[in-house]
Amino acid sequence: MINADVTFSAPVYMTEDLEKVKAAVSNMVNHGRPKTEEILPETISGANTKHEKNQTECDNINPFISDAENIKQTVVAAGNLDLLSGIHYLIRKEEIIDTANTALMQGIDETGCRTFVSLNKQAALMKHLSFPADIEPLGSVYLEIEAETPDDLLRIIDWLTPPTKEGIPIYELKMNEL
Template identity: 45%
Template sequence: MDFKTASSSKYNVTFSAPVFPTENPDKVKRALLNLINYGRPNSDSLVADADVVCIDLNGQIPNRALMVSGGTELLSGVHYLIRKEEIIDTTKTALLNGVVESESEIHVFLNKQVAYVKRLNFPADEEPLGSIEIEIKAESMDALLRIVDWLAPPTKDGVALFELKAEEL
């Protein structure tokens, strides 16, 4: 994929979540939007319900998934929550564990129920109703590691040593 033409940035970010028959799709959508929109002061930058697409999985279980794709602006809510909950080190570990070097991408999973109440939790194991997956694709490993440093910079005693601005990505 050519990131220069596919997006205005060198990153492609996708949030997705399976919707099982026993789940309320509106609640799964709210969990996704909570992660994306949390802490955004400007309503013009918010992702609307209409931006969340429902994908039919052709008879599989789950039979539907919700998805939102875009650039790094989709990560601003997660960025804010990481700092609010003081989980920079935990986040860095989860991000680095999710790196696929050969593809210059990261796959990280978040608990749907916890996201619904505007919190973050990286599940240790596969969850019965699935997790929210965040996929971050970059044009290079250097660019990918830069976004890791933006989301979860190096710390000393739990305090970030520096903070990158989103514009510096």
């Protein structure tokens, strides 16, 4: 199985309710997961705080945040590919495979090993998946996927968003096939 680090994070602005932001992140991570297996996001004080993730330090949790002084905390769920089960389910439920694929492919960095996308925070709170077209006033839920090789990242993206014909997947990889 492919090794990858997955991080969902969301800034909590001074005007926001921490519990609602936690719920938005939790909805992206846990949708479709049995209650007994839910993964709870943690809260970190300070928007640009480094935190421990799999025994390594992660730089700025939200690299697109430029308004750090108005952020009181950041909600983070970090782990492995298991964290992607929720959005895997939501991409199909919302019938946005092609849109999700475009967002994930456009978010790939220069190394080819990492992709970074924004998810609409308000939609996430309502258990929906949406990729905002522009920067949102209260920030987004940010998803970062980092694989060991560019081929591994493309395989993960292929699992999340397989090729389609008229919006229907041509084939579906199982998570254990990664």
